[in-house]
Amino acid sequence: MDYQQFAKVELGFFPTPLVKLSRLSQALGCEIWMKRDDMTGLAFGGNKTRKLEYILADALAKGCDTIITAGAAQSNHCRQTAAAAAQLNLECHLLLGGEQPEKAEGNLLLDNLFGCHIHWAGNNRKGEDIPALYQNLQAKGKKPYIVPYGGSNELGALAFIDAVKELAEQSRGLAFSRLIFASSSGGTHAGLILGKRLFNLAFELVGINIDKDENADLPFDGQILDLVRKTAKMTGSTETFLPQDLILNPHYLGEGYGIVGTPENEAIALTAQLEGILLDPVYTGRAMAGLIDMIRTGEIAQGEQVLFWHTGGAPSLFAYADQLDLTQSKNKPI
Numbered sequence: 390m391d392y393q394q395f396a397k398v399e400l401g402f403f404p405t406p407l408v409k410l411s412r413l414s415q416a417l418g419c420e421i422w423m424k425r426d427d428m429t430g431l432a433f434g435g436n437k438t439r440k441l442e443y444i445l446a447d448a449l450a451k452g453c454d455t456i457i458t459a460g461a462a463q464s465n466h467c468r469q470t471a472a473a474a475a476q477l478n479l480e481c482h483l484l485l486g487g488e489q490p491e492k493a494e495g496n497l498l499l500d501n502l503f504g505c506h507i508h509w510a511g512n513n514r515k516g517e518d519i520p521a522l523y524q525n526l527q528a529k530g531k532k533p534y535i536v537p538y539g540g541s542n543e544l545g546a547l548a549f550i551d552a553v554k555e556l557a558e559q560s561r562g563l564a565f566s567r568l569i570f571a572s573s574s575g576g577t578h579a580g581l582i583l584g585k586r587l588f589n590l591a592f593e594l595v596g597i598n599i600d601k602d603e604n605a606d607l608p609f610d611g612q613i614l615d616l617v618r619k620t621a622k623m624t625g626s627t628e629t630f631l632p633q634d635l636i637l638n639p640h641y642l643g644e645g646y647g648i649v650g651t652p653e654n655e656a657i658a659l660t661a662q663l664e665g666i667l668l669d670p671v672y673t674g675r676a677m678a679g680l681i682d683m684i685r686t687g688e689i690a691q692g693e694q695v696l697f698w699h700t701g702g703a704p705s706l707f708a709y710a711d712q713l714d715l716t717q718s719k720n721k722p723i
């Protein structure tokens with residue numbers, strides 16, 4: 390698998406730290422480590438920084454001058470794309486789901502600061518309107534480049550092969566039984582699967598499914614496996630990947646995408662109060678709630694050494710203030 394043949398543009402600071410969460414570990418009875426991809430640096434960081442290094446290198450190589458991407462109003466992907474576009478002197482257009490709110494908060498506030506163009510897409514929150522915008526910009530003489538929803542194409546997935554290499558170098562002497570992370574548009578998941586295979590790592594890779602996608606042609610696990618195979622092919626690999634290579638845990642979807650329930654609130658409060666680390670309300674809060682539940686129910690055994698991949702997202706906390714329960718878990722026995 391020759392994944393190093395692809396160009397990258399430097400947007401973040403790597404390697405991101407690998408840290409032990411001592412107090413949370415003590416509280417839950419497992420040894421919990423965290424990979425801090427919330428600290429990639431680009432505009433408050435997050436997992437999209439890694440993907441954009443490959444994707445925007447491709448945009449530059451193709452001579453494009455305008456970037457189009459799509460997401461939810463509080464998309465972390467859109468915020469990091471807007472920041473990277475500013476840095477690289479690319480015009481940036483974001484297609485955001487829903488209607489323009491009265492006040493720009495959280496990630497949307499930051500999108501505005503980066504000077505991008507925002508288009509409100511109503512119910513089309515996954516980029517359904519991209520082709521029309523592409524044609525429109527082209528007709529105006531621009532050279533647009535489409536960054537897919539969540540940055541989840543082959544180039545985006547490639548970035549997480551690098552990330553696993555980084556992890557392998559940092560974690561010598563450690564033996565994680567599992568790696569838990571939030572999986573949504575699938576690029577992170579696909580890259581982690583490829584990296585795990587390439588570097589022959591033993592942990593069980595558990596993606597916590599964040600967003601139930603009822604409208605897609607293929608269910609999420611099929612989409613992710615498809616992306617794994619396409620990315621492997623792009624690198625010239627002849628490895629085979631089977632459905633059993635992919636674990637997408639569907640038990641923590643809660644009330645739906647972006648709805649903060651009791652488990653998410655508890656996970657956010659515990660991690661903040663025991664570690665001084667901010668999770669986000671949509672992705673990492675939900676994934677951490679999954680990890681906590683798996684420990685409490687015994688699915689993860691006491692004493693296991695596990696890794697949580699922090700994929701970022703905390704800027705959206707400010708936009709979710711109304712859904713955060715500030716009394717959650719305070720002084721409550723675990």
Ligand SMILES: *Cc1c(COP(=O)(O)O)cnc(C)c1O
Binds near residue numbers: 572
């Ligand atoms: C996008 C995102 C994810 C999911 O990553 P995918 O590659 O889209 O599956 C997880 N956490 C945060 C904070 C994100 O912004």
